[in-house]
Amino acid sequence: MKVRNVADAKPVGRRWRLTGAVCAATVGMMITAGCEVTNPGPVQDEFLFAESSHAPLVAGAERRLAQLIKNLAYDGALMSRELFPTGQIGAHGHPVTFQGGHLPDNDTYMNGRWNFGQQARWIAENALERFIEDGAIPPEEQANNPLITDAHITAAFATRIMGEHWCDAVLDGGAPESNEAWFQRAEEHFTAAIGMAPDAQRRDAATAGRAQVRMWLGDWAGAVSDAQQISTDFNHSAVMDADPDGARNRIWFSTVDLPYRTITTWNSWQYEYYNETGDPRVPSVDPGLGFSTGALSGFGQVPFRRQLKYPNGDSDMRLAGGVEMRLIEAEALLREGTWEPAMDLINEVRTRNVSDITGQPMEAWSASSLEEAWEYLKRERFIEFWLEGRRMGDMRRWEDTGAPGAIDWMDFESMSPIFAQNPRSRCYTIPTNERNANPNVPVELPTDIHFASPGDTPGQG
C-alpha cells in the first residue's frame, strides 16, 4: 500500500478549520450534555401540589405515625416491664442500658423514633398548609374534606404519642417547651377534625383522641364529655401493612423467629397473669423454641415465650377506642373520689372478655376502697393496653398527678444487675439529633429530673 502524506495534500488553513470545527463541536456537545439531568425516583417538592399527590402526602404522614407507634410500643414495653429483655443488642435489639429501663441522655437510640413522630406531624401539617393556605384544594372543597380531616387526625395522634413519651416538647425548630405543648397542639388538630369530619368513624376517632389529650391536660370534664360520645366497641388504629421497610408490626417481627427472638413475655406480669386467668387481652404461648436469641447480662439465655396479641406483620395497633373511654370516665370518677361507679365501668370493660382457659367471661374485680379501685384501674389499663405504647405514659401521668394505688411491677432486679444499674427513665429526653441540629435547643440537657430514683414505686403518686 502506498502511503500518502496527508500533510502534503491539504492547505494549512483548511486543516485548522477542520480541527477547529471538530474541537468546537466536541466541546459544545460536552457542555450541553453535561448539566441537564432529571433522575427518576425521588419526587421534587413542587410536584406535590398536584391533586394526584394529595392523598399520598397524607398517607406519608399516616405511614410515619404507624412507624412511630410500632417502635414506641416495642421500646415502651421494655421501659415499663410489659416484656422481658433477652440481651439482644444490635439488630432488632436494644442497648443494654435500655434493656435495663434507662435511656442515657446522650444515647442516639431514640433519634429515629423522634424523627418518625416529628415527620408524622410535620408532613400532615405541611399537607394542611398546601391544601388550605396555598389553595391546592379549592376553598369550596375544603369543608368536610376527608383528606384534610385525616391530616388533622394524623398530626393530632402523632403529637399525643410524642407527648406521652417525651419529657419535653420541641415543635418546628423552636425551643424546648413543657410537654403540655404536644397535647395542646393535638387538641387543636382534634378539634379541627371534629368540626369538619365527613363521617362518623373520623369524627369518633378525633373525639376519642381529644378525650385522651384532655385527660393529659387535666381537663377531666372535657375528657369525659368527649369519652361519653364514643361507644365501647369503637376502635381507631394505626394500620400496619407488613412492609419490612415501612409499617410492619415490629412487636410481631421481634418475636416471630425470623430469625430474631428478640424479646419474650417470660417473666412479665402479663405472662404470669395470662397463665393464671387466660385473659385473652394478654395472650402468650411457649412455641417450643427454647431460648431467645440473645443472652441477658448476668442471667444468660432467657426462655422464649411469644406474644400472640399481634399474630401477623400487618396486625394493626390501636390508637384510641371505646374501652379506653370507659376507663377515662372511671378515672375521672376516681379523681372525684367516687370509686364504686368507677368500678362498674372498670368491670364493664373487663367482663366483655372471655377467658382462654375457662371459656367464661373474665371475673369482675371487687374493690373495697378508693385506693383499691385505683389499683384495679391501673391494672385494667395495664392489661387492656398491653403492647400498645401506653404504659409508660400512664405511669408518668399517675406519678405526676399523685394518683393513689400501687401498680403491678415485676421484680426484675433480682434477675440481672442491669436493672439496678440503670435507673428507670420516666420519659425520653429530647434526642441528640434535635439537640445537635436545632440552635434553639441546648446540646446538654439537665439529667436529673427525668428519672425515678431506684427503688421508687413507679406509677404511684
Next chain:
Amino acid sequence: MWRFMVRNAGGGTGGLAREITSGVVGLFLVALMGVLATAEDAQAQEQGSITGQVIAAETQAPLGQVQVYLEGTNYGTLTNASGRFNLSNIPAGDYVLRAQRVGLGSQEREVSVSAGEQITVDVELRQEALGLDEILVTGTAGAARRREIGNTINQINVADLPDRPQQATDALQAAAPGVEVMSAGGELGQGSRIQLRGQSSLSMTNQPIIYIDGVRMMSQGFPTTGPPDRRAGRSGNVTQSPLDQINPNDIERIEIIKGSAATTLYGTEASAGVIQIFTRSGSAGAPLWTVETQQGTMWARNFGVDGTNRFEPHAEQAFMTPFLRSDPFGFGDGDWGTAWTQQYSASVQGGGEALRYFVSGQMQDMTGQQPSDALERWQVRSNFTFTPIDGLQFDWNSGYSNTWQQNTPSANNAQGLTLNVFRQERNYFGTGDFDLMNQILVQEFIDTIERFTTGGTVTYSPTSNLTNRLTIGYDYNQKLQRHLRPFGFVMTPQGILHVNQWENRLLTFDYVGTYNFEISDAVRSNFSWGGQAVGDDTQMIEAFGEDFPGAENPTINSAAINMGFEEREKVWNAGFFLQNVFDINDKYFVTLGARVDGNSAFGDDFGLQLYPKASAAWVTSDEDFWNPAWGTFRLRAAYGQSGRAPGAFDAVRTWDPVGYRGAPSFIPLNVGNPDLGPEVSAEFETGFEWTTAGGRFDVDLTYFHQTTQDALLDVPQTPSMGFTQDQALNLGEVQNSGVEIALNSSLVQRQAWGLDAGLNFGYSTNEITDLGTVQETPTLRVGQPIRPMIQDRVINPDEIADPELETDHFWGPTHPTTSISGHTTVRLPHGIQLSARGEYRGGHYMNEEVFAIGRSVRSPLCFEHYEDPFLGSDLTLKADTPAIWRARCMPAIAEGYTWDASFFKLRSVSATVPVDFAFPQTVNNASLTLALNNSYLWMKEMPFMDPEMLGNDGINTETTGFSERIPAPVTLRASLRITF
C-alpha cells in the same frame, strides 16, 4: 465443558467443577498442541534466521521481555529470561533490527539475512536515566515526556512484576508510595479498596477514578444486597472490584497520579486521584503467542486467639476450622477438601505497518477457603491499531469478562456461617453444633458479573506539530445476584428468593488538541485544549419472593409473596480545559492551565467550577555546573485543583415515594441546596528525582500539602422541621499532607548474579480544620483527623479491680498514616530469579471484638479469665482478672477492644525459573513461577483476625471493620508461561 453447560438455578458445584476442570484442561492442551504444530510447520520453511542475545549495558546481565523486531516487516519476538531471541523464516534481504523495552532505551542494528543461514546479533540496552524522555499520558494534555511534568507520576510495568499477579489489583499492591490497596476480606472473589495519599473527603468517596485506554471505567465496587427489609447483610457480602474483572496479563502498564496538583485536567470527581490502565497493543511482526497456565491453592492462616489454645481445639480459627477447606499439606479436618485455583491464558499479537493487533483470552476456575465459595471467570480482549496513512491512527480496544461466583453466607449475616460459628452457643441456633451449622450452607448465593469496555481513539496529526485525539468509550457493568434460601431452610422454612440486577454504564467523550510552536530559539510552546464529558448511569431492578410451594428450583413468580424495586441514577460531568507548556532549552518547563466543569449534581444556582493549575520542572542535571558523575537530577513543583461532585440528588429538595397499605405515599427525603457545588481540593506538591551511581541507585521524593475547601459535609437537619436526612453542604475544610519516597537500587550487578532492592515510604495525615456552622460531635471535630477512632478507654488496665472507663477517648486515626513497603529481587545463574515483597502499614486504630461479648458470647479471648471456660452459660471471671480483661469479658461492659492496628504483611515470595530447555526450539521463552502470597502477618497489638478487613459494605466503605468476616487466605500458585 466450560460455560457450555446449562447451569440450572441452584445447581451444585462438586461434579460440575471437576467436569469443567477436565474440559478446560483438555481444550487448553489441544489448542497448545495445535499451535505448536503450526509453529513447527512454519519452521520447516525457514529461509534465514537471526538469533542473538539482549543484555544490559551496565551489567552485561541478560534482559528478558525485550521486544525485538525487524522494522517495516511482520517479524518480531520477545527475548526469553536469558535475553535470547530467535527470528526465523526471514526472507533474505537487508533489515533494520530494533530492540526495545519500557524503561530501557532502544537500539537498532542493520542486518543482512541470507537464505539458509543464521546470523547472530547481540544488542546492549542501557537503563534510561530517570526515564526522562519516557512518554506519559495520565494527567497531561495528550502526552508528555516525563521531564516536562511538574508532578510525580507512578508507572507500573506489569510485565516486570515477578509473582504473576492473579488479579489486576494485585499489581497495585505495595507498588508505589502512597498507594494503598486494602483487602476487604477472605471471601473468594472479594475485591480490594484502593486509596491514594490517604483520605481527604469527609463524606464522599476517597477512591480514585479509573481509566482504561482513555475510557472511564467503573471505579467503585459492585454492590452487595440482601432481601429488601434492611437486612442487606443477608448475603455472601462480597463486593467485587471491577479492576479484578480485567485480565492482568492484558495490562502493559498502569499510570497513577495521586493528588489535585496532577489531576486538574480531569476536573470534578478526580481529587482522589486517577489510575489509568494501558492494555497491551499489537506490534509489527509475526504472530507472537503467549500461553500460560496457573495452578494454585489457598488456605487460612490462624485468625483466632492463637494456635495453641488449650481450651478449644478450633479457637485458633475462631471455631471455623471444621468449615474451612484444609491446607494442601494435610492439616485441618478436610471435610471440604482443599481449595484449588486454575487459570489458563493465551494471547497473540502481531500485525503489519498498517494494522496491528493484540487478542487474548483467559479462563479461571477456583474454589475458596469457605465451603461454598467457587468462582469461574472468562475474559477476552481485542485491541487493534490501524494506521491507514501517516498522521492518522485508529485504536480500538475492547474487553469483555464474565464471572460466575458462588459464596458462602458470611460476614455480618444473622443467617450466615461465620457469625453463627463465631458465636457458638449464643448464635441464632443456640448451638455451635457442626450439623446445625451445616444447614446454613443450603443457601445459594450466586453472583454473575459481566463487564464490557470498548473504546475507540482517533489520533489525527495533520502536521508534525498539531495533534488531535478523540476518544469515545463505553463501559458496561452488570451484576446479577440470585440469592436463594430454599424451601426447608431452617431459618426460612417457606423459602426466600432475592434477585437483584444492578447495571452501571459509563459513556466517555474525550477530545484533546495539541499544537507545538516555537516562540524563540530557546523557547517552545506546547498549547493544548480539549474537553471531556462522562455520563454515569446506574440502574437497579430487584425482585423478592417469599413462601414457595416446595419446588426445588423456584423463581420469583412461584412465591406466595413477591415484591419489586427499582432505582435509577444518572450523572453527567462535562468540562473543557486549556493548557500551555513553555519549554525553555529542554531544561526548564513551566505549565499553566485551567479546567472549567459543569455537573448535573451541582445546584441550580451554582454554575460552573474553575480548576486552575501551574507547575514547573527543572532538569538540573542538564546544567553546565552539574557533574555528570553525579547522575541525573530533576526538580519539580506543581499546584493544582480538582474536585469531587456531590451526590446525584443532593442539591434537589425531594420527597421519597414509598408504599403504604398498597398505595403510594410521600415522606420527606432531601431538603435540598440550590447552591451546592463540588468540594475543591487544592494541592501543592514538590520533589525531586535523582539517579546516581551509574544508574544503580535512584530516589524519588515528593512532599504534598492539600487543602480541601467547601468540603461536602452531611449536615444533620432539625427533625422538628420535617426533613431528617442529612443535607450535603459545602461547609468544611480538610487539610492533608505527607511525604512519599521511592528508593530503588541495584546493589549487585554481575552478568550472572544480581541483587535489586527497593523501598517505598509513604506518610500522610489529615486534619479537619473547619466545620462551618456544623455542630461538632466526638467523631467530627476540628483538629481531629477524618474518621477518628473515638472509643471508651480503660484507664486502669492492669489493676485487679473493676474497670474505670474514660468515655469517648480520642485514640487516633482509623486510616493508616505510614506505609513502608520493600521489595527485593535476587538474580541467580541460569536466569533464576527470587523475589519478595512486604508491606508495613501503621499509625492507625481499629475497634472490633468479633465475638459479640455484649450478647454474652463465650469468647475464646477470655478463656483464660473465666472461672470455668468449659461452662458456656457461666461467664464468671476469676478474682484476679485485671481491669482491662474485665472490661473485655464482662458482657455488660464489652469495652477495651480498640487496638493499634499497625501490621506487616509478607505480600509475596516468588521464584521464577526458565524452563526453555523442556520445549522445542520454536518456543523462545518458557518460565515457571512459584508464588506464595500473604504468607506472614505481624500485628503490633491485635491478638486475632487481620487488620486488613472492611465491613459489610466491603470495598465501598471508608473505614475498616471485621463484621464477622474471615481474613484473606494464604495463596500458593505455580505458573508456566510460554512464548513462541
